[in-house]
Amino acid sequence: MEKRAITSSILFKNARVIDPFQEKSYDTDIQVDKGKILKISKNISEKEAKEQIDLKGLYLAPGFVDLHVHFREPGYENSETIETGCRAALAGGFTKVCCMPNTNPAIDTRETVRFVYEKAGNEIVDVYPIAAVTKGRKGEELTEMVELAEAGAVAFSDDGAPIKNAQLMRFVLEYSKITGKPVINHAEDSQLKADGIMNEGVVSTQLGISGNPGIAEQIMIARDLRLAAFVNARIHIPHVSTAGSVELIRQAKAKGLTVTAEATPHHFSLTDEYMRSFDANGKVAPPLRTEEDRLAIIAGIKDGTIDAIATDHAPHIYDTKETSLDLASYGMIGLETAFALAMTNLVHKEAITLMELIKLLTIKPATLMQLPLPVFEKGAEANFTIFNPDEWWVFSRKNIYSKSYNSPFIGSEFTGRVKAVFAKSHYVTI
Amino acid sequence: MNLSIKHLFGLEGVPKEDIDSILDTAFSFREVLERPIKKVPTLKGVTVVNLFFENSTRTRISFELAEKRLSADTVNFSAASSSLTKGESLRDTIQNLFAMKMDVVVMRHPVPGSVKLLAQFVDAVVINAGDGTHEHPTQALLDMMSMKEKYGSLDGLNVAIIGDIRHSRVALSNIFGLKTMGANVLLCGPPTFIPYGAESLGVKVTYKLDEALEFADVVNILRIQRERQGKGQIPSLREYRNVYGITQQRLSKLKRPITIMHPGPINRGVEVDSDVADSEHSIILHQVLNGVAVRMSILYLLAGGR
Amino acid sequence: MNFKMKSHLMDELALKRTITRLAHEIVERCKGTENMRIIGIRTRGEFLAKRIARKIEEVEGVKIQVGILDTVMYRDDFRIKKQLPAIELTDIPFEVDDKILVLVDDVIYTGRTIRAAMDALTDFGRPSAIQLAVLIDRGHRELPIKADYIGKNVPTSNNEEVRVHMKESDGKDEILLVEVDQ
Numbered sequence: 001m002e003k004r005a006i007t008s009s010i011l012f013k014n015a016r017v018i019d020p021f022q023e024k025s026y027d028t029d030i031q032v033d034k035g036k037i038l039k040i041s042k043n044i045s046e047k048e049a050k051e052q053i054d055l056k057g058l059y060l061a062p063g064f065v066d067l068h069v070h071f072r073e074p075g076y077e078n079s080e081t082i083e084t085g086c087r088a089a090l091a092g093g094f095t096k097v098c099c100m101p102n103t104n105p106a107i108d109t110r111e112t113v114r115f116v117y118e119k120a121g122n123e124i125v126d127v128y129p130i131a132a133v134t135k136g137r138k139g140e141e142l143t144e145m146v147e148l149a150e151a152g153a154v155a156f157s158d159d160g161a162p163i164k165n166a167q168l169m170r171f172v173l174e175y176s177k178i179t180g181k182p183v184i185n186h187a188e189d190s191q192l193k194a195d196g197i198m199n200e201g202v203v204s205t206q207l208g209i210s211g212n213p214g215i216a217e218q219i220m221i222a223r224d225l226r227l228a229a230f231v232n233a234r235i236h237i238p239h240v241s242t243a244g245s246v247e248l249i250r251q252a253k254a255k256g257l258t259v260t261a262e263a264t265p266h267h268f269s270l271t272d273e274y275m276r277s278f279d280a281n282g283k284v285a286p287p288l289r290t291e292e293d294r295l296a297i298i299a300g301i302k303d304g305t306i307d308a309i310a311t312d313h314a315p316h317i318y319d320t321k322e323t324s325l326d327l328a329s330y331g332m333i334g335l336e337t338a339f340a341l342a343m344t345n346l347v348h349k350e351a352i353t354l355m356e357l358i359k360l361l362t363i364k365p366a367t368l369m370q371l372p373l374p375v376f377e378k379g380a381e382a383n384f385t386i387f388n389p390d391e392w393w394v395f396s397r398k399n400i401y402s403k404s405y406n407s408p409f410i411g412s413e414f415t416g417r418v419k420a421v422f423a424k425s426h427y428v429t430i
Numbered sequence: 431m432n433l434s435i436k437h438l439f440g441l442e443g444v445p446k447e448d449i450d451s452i453l454d455t456a457f458s459f460r461e462v463l464e465r466p467i468k469k470v471p472t473l474k475g476v477t478v479v480n481l482f483f484e485n486s487t488r489t490r491i492s493f494e495l496a497e498k499r500l501s502a503d504t505v506n507f508s509a510a511s512s513s514l515t516k517g518e519s520l521r522d523t524i525q526n527l528f529a530m531k532m533d534v535v536v537m538r539h540p541v542p543g544s545v546k547l548l549a550q551f552v553d554a555v556v557i558n559a560g561d562g563t564h565e566h567p568t569q570a571l572l573d574m575m576s577m578k579e580k581y582g583s584l585d586g587l588n589v590a591i592i593g594d595i596r597h598s599r600v601a602l603s604n605i606f607g608l609k610t611m612g613a614n615v616l617l618c619g620p621p622t623f624i625p626y627g628a629e630s631l632g633v634k635v636t637y638k639l640d641e642a643l644e645f646a647d648v649v650n651i652l653r654i655q656r657e658r659q660g661k662g663q664i665p666s667l668r669e670y671r672n673v674y675g676i677t678q679q680r681l682s683k684l685k686r687p688i689t690i691m692h693p694g695p696i697n698r699g700v701e702v703d704s705d706v707a708d709s710e711h712s713i714i715l716h717q718v719l720n721g722v723a724v725r726m727s728i729l730y731l732l733a734g735g736r
Numbered sequence: 737m738n739f740k741m742k743s744h745l746m747d748e749l750a751l752k753r754t755i756t757r758l759a760h761e762i763v764e765r766c767k768g769t770e771n772m773r774i775i776g777i778r779t780r781g782e783f784l785a786k787r788i789a790r791k792i793e794e795v796e797g798v799k800i801q802v803g804i805l806d807t808v809m810y811r812d813d814f815r816i817k818k819q820l821p822a823i824e825l826t827d828i829p830f831e832v833d834d835k836i837l838v839l840v841d842d843v844i845y846t847g848r849t850i851r852a853a854m855d856a857l858t859d860f861g862r863p864s865a866i867q868l869a870v871l872i873d874r875g876h877r878e879l880p881i882k883a884d885y886i887g888k889n890v891p892t893s894n895n896e897e898v899r900v901h902m903k904e905s906d907g908k909d910e911i912l913l914v915e916v917d918q
Binding site for chain 1: 442518521539541543544546547562563564565585601625626627628630631
């Protein structure tokens with residue numbers, strides 16, 4: 001990875017632009033000056049810029065947005081920091097990320113929200129904190145959501161800790177209407193999950209590993225959708241993992257509920273078959289499900305039931321992954337591999353078009369999180385991701401920029417690769 | 431005589447030829463156990479560490495005896511798996527031990543997959559002495575040896591496994607091994623004890639004990655852990671005994687005798703009555719003796735060349 | 737590995753005569769059969785032991801008990817071989833304490849198998865004596881071991897092998913000397 005400050009002008013020649021705002025793709029040159037788009041036109045003269053970069057064969061799209069990452073700061077800096085997390089984001093083509101509050105202390109005060117902004121102040125990536133819904137993520141008392149929103153919290157979630165108490169969830173949804181920020185509830189019934197380590201199904205039975213059934217997710221989603229409908233609030237469903245969940249969200253959307261949902265690259269790329277390796281890198285919450293579930297998620301992405309692709313990038317220091325499955329932490333890193341997985345498993349499999357993928361990685365998540373997203377036109381901030389949709393490559397440890405390397409995809413072959421990012425007057429080649 | 435496997439993680443996927451070799455060799459070793467001096471120099475110079483992250487006196491003693499009967503040097507390491515906190519990884523613990531040059535590790539761990547994880551970190555023969563509810567291959571091999579001793583062959587034999595299949599350490603290995611050897615397997619127990627999609631294992635499932643007894647040449651009765659009652663899975667041991675307990679009264683209704691097996695320790699009067707467990711059709715004590723022989727066989731076949 | 741026939745050492749009739757002679761020698765030296773037990777070393781030593789026992793039964797009119805010994809567990813060479821040798825059943829269905837045990841094998845060469853067999857036998861008890869009967873002694877001992885009853889002494893070189901064929905395992909009785917080209 002090489003980062004370069006571009007203080008004056010730079011000319012990108014022969015780019016194939018994917019513009020999700022206008023739903024158009026075309027070949028063009030783009031001149032950027034002082035971090036802003038100066039000119040979009042074919043055949044801009046080379047004399048007009050100090051430096052030029054030929055993008056022949058490469059594509060250019062708005063910088064990607066990930067609405068669900070874990071940067072572990074404050075508290076778990078041995079797994080990731082905001083700095084290393086931003087490096088991983090750039091490697092994956094992401095220029096805006098929303099980080100979850102399961103830090104230590106949890107992001108549940110104005111000070112911790114500001115801490116995240118301060119830490120990320122000099123980063124090329126914009127980091128937006130999601131604040132906790134309850135104090136200390138304990139599921140007991142509401143946080144001061146209005147003040148947190150004013151301090152810059154973009155959404156509210158207790159992340160891995162589901163709000164078990166239905167009445168409290170009702171209050172959360174009601175109160176969130178003051179700010180209009182999305183509420184994100186980890187959808188899992190803890191009792192049904194019990195000590196489940198992987199999806200409960202034929203594979204868990206064959207491996208003797210305790211199972212966490214898909215209904216644990218569906219029952220919680222069903223509850224939350226009913227609550228949201230009753231109090232007329234908006235809700236966002238994170239990392240949808242089962243066919244039944246996709247169906248519940250599809251029905252709710254058909255009834256006009258303001259529900260949004262995300263899916264992770266690992267849930268549309270892997271199944272519980274992965275656990276036959278007993279590799280703790282496959283231990284994730286919610287668990288990897290069956291092929292039927294994987295296909296249902298892709299169908300949900302295709303028909304718009306799923307609004308965004310989010311990585312749930314969850315770095316863990318190796319000690320907590322190279323251990324027995326019960327002690328191993330939940331989660332896997334995902335920023336570096338998200339685009340490649342989506343290209344390989346969605347676009348090249350013809351489930352969706354490249355334009356649709358770019359929307360799922362840019363305007364759709366930005367809109368649902370109400371994040372500013374520079375449009376692609378003259379005078380706007382230059383914030384691009386440059387990629388080759390057809391490059392074949394093998395993902396290895398050296399492609400990981402996160403502080404942790406808990407990925408089940410090391411050694412996997414991908415088609416489609418992020419090559420560079422331009423944001424905040426910096427050109428970053430991966 | 432070399433096996434196709436290099437480690438014994440489980441019986442899933444282990445070919446019939448390997449199982450035949452293990453059982454045949456085990457019968458040869460069992461003769462050693464009946465000699466006045468029950469020790470042979472076969473594994474002199476081989477160092478075996480018994481790594482037990484969970485209490486299991488029976489299995490550990492059986493392995494230790496097998497190792498000593500073969501003249502191997504043995505070291506025991508016991509620790510509760512909970513002492514392996516997140517700060518100290520399994521990898522560190524194991525690499526520390528193996529810096530001391532071990533040839534074979536026999537490992538017991540409460541969590542599925544842990545034994546396979548271990549194998550990545552060490553250059554030694556790894557033998558699974560039970561990894562939670564995943565596999566316990568030596569138990570299944572001694573069970574199969576005891577059935578083969580009685581019936582000559584496992585092909586076509588009808589074996590019913592009765593009890594808490596879901597939380598059992600021995601059910602899966604038995605199913606994998608018996609299926610490979612051509613036996614027919616039926617699982618029986620209350621539905622709360624039968625894992626999701628159990629039929630996918632290639633077995634039949636029934637909730638009715640009389641159906642299972644009607645089917646079986648052999649019943650392998652699993653231990654009911656007392657802590658299961660009161661957690662909603664079964665109402666009481668009393669009700670369990672009434673519905674699934676193997677009693678003389680139930681057996682006497684059958685037209686033919688059934689061979690009784692149990693991996694131990696037995697809850698007499700719960701899953702099986704004393705007069706059944708001690709009857710002439712019970713081979714429970716053969717299982718114990720065969721356990722030592724089968725473990726000697728595995729140790730020889732996997733570590734004999736080291 | 738190629739090999740070349742060098743000579744026929746025994747045919748069926750010669751083998752039969754040798755077994756008869758060995759049987760007589762054993763009975764004579766053990767002063768009868770009462771305290772004598774025969775143990776054959778797997779695989780061909782077992783067949784030979786049974787044939788000798790049958791011959792003694794014919795002559796003496798008593799039942800002779802035969803044990804079978806597998807020496808693999810006591811061998812010192814399986815670690816240097818590519819293929820792990822199979823361990824087969826040892827069956828010694830009698831007490832060995834205070835008995836004269838006559839070990840029977842087909843060929844004695846380095847003496848290592850006999851060393852292993854003697855180690856094994858002492859684990860069964862304390863015999864009053866262990867004697868050794870072999871069909872062929874081909875020399876080249878690596879241990880201080882000597883046979884008590886010998887069918888035939890055959891001087892050999894290290895690149896030769898004695899091949900014993902017996903009806904029980906090979907369909908016919910014959911003993912060949914072959915040269916092995918390694």
